[in-house]
Amino acid sequence: MFNKNNIGWFAHPQFMDRAKVFEKKYQMINCIMGDEPAFRKQKVNGRYGDHCLFCGKNFPEVSFNNGPHLLSRMVGSKLYSNFECDDCNTRFSKLETDLSSYLGLGRSMTGLHGERKVPGFPGIGIEAKSFTFKGKKMSVIHKEDAERNIETGETKLKYGKPSYTPANVYRLLVKWGLAILPNDEVRLNYKKTLFFLRNDKVLKGSHISVYRYPLTVTMPLHAYIFKKKKTSDKVPTHAVSFNFDNFIITLPLLLHNDDMDFYDGTIDMPLAPPYFIGGNDMGPLMATTTIEDLSSPVKLRNEPEEMTMQFNKSDLEKGSMYNPLTGEESSGYNPVGSKYMIATEHGVSFTKEELKELVTVIEEKFAE
DSSP: OOOGGGOOEEEOGGGHHHHHHHHHHEEEEEEEOTTOGGGSOOOBTTBSOSBOTTTOOBTTTSOOOSOOBSSOGGGTOOOBOSSOOHHHHHHHHTTHHHHHHHHOTTHHHHGGGSSSOOOOBOOBSOEEEEEEETTEEEEEEEOTTOEEETTTTEEEEEEEOOOBOHHHHHHHHHHHHHHHSOHHHHHHHOHHHHHHHTSOOOOTTOEEEEEEOOTTOOEEEEEEEEEESOTTSSSOSEEEEEEEETEEEEEEEOOOGGGTTTTTSOOOOOOOOOEEETOOSOTTOOOEEEEEEOOOOSOBOSOEEEEEEEOOHHHHHHOEEEOTTTOOEEESOOOTTOSEEEEEOTTOOOOHHHHHHHHHHHHHHHHO
16 A cells, blocks of 8 residues: 555656756655545435535535546546535546547557447548457557568557647646645646636646557556745746656646746746656666647647557568458468558467457447
8 A cells, every 4th residue: 555654756767867856946845646545436415515616606506416437437546625616627628538539549448458338430531439349359450551570570660640639739738737736825826827728818827748668568547746845936937747657757837926936037947757657667668858838728630640560570470361251371470462450469369260250340440
């Protein structure tokens, strides 16, 4: 069980230099895990709350019947809040479509290893559909022009993301950040941030850092809160980090009352490394890092993205090919010309009879 009185935080060994710089300015003050008792689902007198943190309205002016998730269910949240009214819950939920498009195709792969329903993905030049066949979860990707390198075992998928608005993604992430801070802290010191959430204004400095791990990584959702060590440091008071699936997304929380004197100047924000509680076994796994500006209120259309899947070359050479329609078999594996790629949980196998039936099911699914 995680002991908050003795928080242990461990940086990924790939980013120790980055950790040294970040830890000169910040310290971890809290970690929100998936079994956090303070955020379990509990109804109080038929309602979830009386005062909304985000709009400031009280019951009965607004209702509290929906039992909103503390963080979005789409990233695996099983935690709930009692301080978000139904109107705000509806408004913030509309931003989740933008977040889903922003995160891209990877969620259709990493979602195979969790309890929640595996999402599909209606990309441009690619499509993924997820379903259960013979009790086995799978995600099927339809991509006829994938780039495959037989020598290295790599398969590259290039596609366009569905349309999304970067500012909407940022607004939802800021909402998550405020939700995991103590309510009194938010009401007292983040009034300007709450005002930003209630409006369609662009917020200067809407940057996030993103670590993307290979699709084999499936982290359960958990979040970290960092606070600067010295109030005199000209960096945002709080930063938050969200770990889920193969993503780690970190952002400073802007517009704290104590930060307004230097907000219009240059902020030298240190980049947080990936952190893990109690150590981890991800040392050999490499992550890519990007710094992304999500301030634009203009909808992005067909944003290009590339996903690379790495297969062990020797495994491919040991494999065999089977055509379930003709019954033809051959040694080795050459994916050139494939129409569909099927991803399943580890250890799943199919009989030849099941494969023949599966081909029919897949064709029917993508014809819908």
